[in-house]
Amino acid sequence: MKPPAALQELVESLRALPGVGPKSAQRIAFHLLQHDRPGALRLSRSLAHAAEHMKRCAMCNSFTEADLCDICAPGASARRDATQLCVVETPADLAMMEQTHAYRGLYFVLMGRISPLDGIGPKEVGVDRLLARAGDGVVREVVLATNFTHEGEATAHYLAEALKARGLKVTRLARGVPVGGELEYVDPGTIAHAFQDRRDT
C-alpha cells in the first residue's frame, strides 16, 4: 500500500528544504497536515509569492521586490555615504550591520562566499559585478565584512587583492575579543589577533 499521491508529493517536495531528508520530510508533512493546515496554506502562498516576485537589487545584489532595494533607492542612498561600500556574504549579514548603526555607507551582497570545494568560484559570487560597482568613481573605500571563517577569510583575501589592484582603499572588520568576552574563555587564535591588532588608548 502506497501513501496517497498528495502526501507522497508533499513529502518529496519538502526535500527542497536544506537539510531535510526523507524521514524529516515525512515528519514535517504529518505535522502540517495534522496540526497546522492554515500554516501550510500560508507557507504555500508566501513561497509562491516570494519565488515569483523576489529579484536582485541592481546596485547591491541583495533581495528586493523593486529594481533597487530600500537602501540603494535614490531617496535613501542620498542620505548615505556613497564613498564607502561594505561587502557582506548574505542579506542577513547586511541586516546585522544595519542594526549596529555604526555604518552609513552602501553595500554589496555576495550572496555566498568563495568556496572551491563546493564549486563556488569568484564568478558565482559576482566578483565581476562587485568590481564594476566599486569602480564607479565614487566609491573610495571598500569595507570587507565577510565572515571570519576559513572561507570568509579566503574570500576577503581574494577580494582585497582584486580591489587594491584597481587602486581602491580596502579595509576589513577588526578581529578581537567580543564585547563582554572573558579572556579565559576566548580561543587563543582570537587573543593572538587581538594582541596583533592592539590599539592605543
Next chain:
Amino acid sequence: MKPPAALQELVESLRALPGVGPKSAQRIAFHLLQHDRPGALRLSRSLAHAAEHMKRCAMCNSFTEADLCDICAPGASARRDATQLCVVETPADLAMMEQTHAYRGLYFVLMGRISPLDGIGPKEVGVDRLLARAGDGVVREVVLATNFTHEGEATAHYLAEALKARGLKVTRLARGVPVGGELEYVDPGTIAHAFQDRRDT
C-alpha cells in the same frame, strides 16, 4: 532598513515547520530564493494541494484523498483478515508494518499517542472511534503496535484496559533483541524483557 515584505512573510510562514526558529527560517528562505526557486514553487503547490485535499479515512483514520484509504477500500480490505486490527501511532508506522509483509489484517491510526504533559488525552487520539471500530462484531484481536517509548507504552496500556473491558483479545508487539543485535551493545532493559518473554525453540 527592513527586508522586502515578500521575504519577511516567507520567513515568518516558514516558522510553521516544526523545529524551525527565526534563524533557520531565514537560512531556508535564502537557500530557496537563491538556489532552488523551482523547488519552492513545487513545494508551494504540493502544500496547497495536500492541505486542501487530504482527509482522514473513515475506517482507519489514516490520511487519504478518498473517503476510504487504499487498505480499507472494499476491494482491498476483502483480501485482508478483518478479524485483526493493528493500532499504530502514525501513517509512517502503518507503512513500516506493511513493509514487513508479516501482517494481513486491518489498521487503526491514532495520529499520535496519549501524552498528558502535552495536553493529549484519550479523546485527542480518537480512542472513542477506535473502540467503536474495534467493537464492530468482526474484529476479534487488537494488536497494539504503538512505539516502545514511555508514551507509546502508556498509550498501549490504556488502550489494552479499555479494549479488554469490551471482551476483545488484545496483544502487543514483542519486545526483545533486534535482528542482528549483539547482547553487549543492547541496553539491559531490552535484555531483561527479552529474557522475560523468552520462548520455546
